[in-house]
Amino acid sequence: MPGGTESSGIAVIGSGVAGLHLALLLQRHGIPVTIYSEQTAAQLASGRMLNTVAHHNTTVRREQELGVDHWELAEYGYFCHHHYIGGPQPLSFPGAFGAPSRAIDYRVYLPRLLADFQERGGDFRAGQQVSPEEIVRLSEQHALVVVATGKGGVSAMFPVIPGKSPYSRPQRRLSAGLYHGIARSEPKGVTMSVAPPHGELLEIPTFSSEGHVTVLLFENVPGGDTEVLADAKYDEDPAAFERLVLEKVRVHHPSVFERIDTARFGLTRPEDLLQGAVTPVLREDYTVLPNGRPVIALGDAHSVVDPVVGQGANSASYSAWELGTVIAEDPNFDERFCQKVAARRANRVQAISDWTNLMIALPPAPHLLQLLGAMSQDPAVADEFTDNFNYPERQWDILATPQRTAAFLAHHGM
């Protein structure tokens, strides 16, 4: 075709977990795929912390299927949640996973998976900020374009679903950092510490370029006592920043504070801090370009969730897997294809969005408090809630309405 380029293979825009898991799966199916990324591998490996993520075991199993399970669970995994709910009568109780979760800093994780993709012959194009106009051009060169990044304004191609996007602004202001000087909980787990009405602290055992370190992710309610952590400038006075963090942990999160060696405590590196906020949103699964080509939304382009229950990466990975499976089964990229993709991933992706939105609602829903109270009394309830981090649609079966929570607790004899 003179002057043109033949349409071939799948274009994946974005080199986050969504784009990489999709590309690796397509590669396994022998389907040609090109990743277009704003950043080079070296840029992915350096720079400011990208996010704080937990990969639950259902995601780890996908990593095993993809042959990218590089971090042994015995050393890098964690096994439970330690809950602490502050107040006049604090509640403290664990919840166990059926199988371990794992947290790896994405500046370690993403370059490693990208290397896997390239070593297996994958086509990676870096240094490309992809605009909506560029997506039209790519749609004419590829059999299908998948937008797997929330960056560059391309998410706006996919209309927001109002009924599934209840918030117009962030419900928490975030301060996430990697820290030294925090002893592991026992068994090794994530601590979810709630300080009503100020917000939550997630303490996550994580592996980074600095080795085994600890994420402190402060989820600060606007106007609350810890909100300052989202504004304080580390670079202006590192020691003052760390003192402020320590003080807030001491006052609001005693079950974490008791494991801190204050003499050793500190941010691992200046770039290991991320302050910001997220407005949760669920967007349509796809759009059809004026040239008739469909474009699929994946990961942050499709669903953005607050990190409070660590579901974003798992949603993206699940969604990538379902999309890749439909591509392999039915490579006819028309409206029926798009509707199949939507139907295949809706249950879990929507449950993750709905559940996470409930977890950050203010004031907290009475039936959520009822469930947390029941978890403190019955380890079986706490374990089921915890393992459901792998199966968010089951969590939402329990939490979608007060009647469902009551039925679940009645089933547990409560």
Added chain:
Amino acid sequence: MPGGTESSGIAVIGSGVAGLHLALLLQRHGIPVTIYSEQTAAQLASGRMLNTVAHHNTTVRREQELGVDHWELAEYGYFCHHHYIGGPQPLSFPGAFGAPSRAIDYRVYLPRLLADFQERGGDFRAGQQVSPEEIVRLSEQHALVVVATGKGGVSAMFPVIPGKSPYSRPQRRLSAGLYHGIARSEPKGVTMSVAPPHGELLEIPTFSSEGHVTVLLFENVPGGDTEVLADAKYDEDPAAFERLVLEKVRVHHPSVFERIDTARFGLTRPEDLLQGAVTPVLREDYTVLPNGRPVIALGDAHSVVDPVVGQGANSASYSAWELGTVIAEDPNFDERFCQKVAARRANRVQAISDWTNLMIALPPAPHLLQLLGAMSQDPAVADEFTDNFNYPERQWDILATPQRTAAFLAHHGM
């Protein structure tokens, strides 16, 4: 509760294949269920022929799971389709199933499954014509009401989905009867004989109270040469009726006619004839009553299809199985439950409706004719089309658009 009745168990309105397969599955799960039926078991076993149905192997496998597989496939099953497409250059070719289908007259089938249900302790209430008002009353006595009958006007509770219901009137006028005097095709199979532009004849080896007999199902295009078969009165002159049938088969369906022993040919019994017509329709999966209780549509209350590709009973059985599975997994009968049911069965039920509607479209879609032509040339294509009677969503993957048919044929090197 004085004056009231405690809400308990599932109410199934209707004792057709949808209602019975659902009730038998719930029984297996230990979930209390009551069938409300207009007819007694004796009435189901007698009277006019109810319909002509084929149970494809995916449905047979559900019957095996339910422990109601009473008719050995070696004796009662059939193994292929024999296609005949009339015209100046007739086409004749077989298509094989991966595993056998089976056709049993429902006046034999339904009473036998009802007996299974009752022998296992099932609660069956006959003689009840259930009106919409009665459904409101039942909704207050049961945890959930399922409408599994198209009779009595209760379907109208469920709004028609216009985009999925393209016809406002029947596309074929039907004449279905059980006949003696037709030798089996070899291998034993269903003959699908097309006589453009007059319509189709389905010849189905069937077991009835009269033993092994043959269904002739004439699908008559209004205004065509065979339409008279939908109007002719058997009772006024049985011999004349049978001569008329013979003559139409001779003229339009030679591959069937050549197996008829005209001396023995005849309707098995006067009541073994059904003349009528079907307007295909797809309705919403559920409705919510003014009292807040949801009611689920199943079988004919949900989807009515023309019998031309023998999918109605299979759609109803599949839908019953998915519904029963969701009831067992998540017995919280709210809007989330209803949406789960809809999502779980949508792919196959909608594909059955869409595919069947394409098969009766006039004039025939060019890509359907293209596929039939390819089937006559390549046994692999014919076998795939035939086995897809078990997997209608795969059939619709091939037939949803001309582009899909072209891609499918290209995949087969055509």
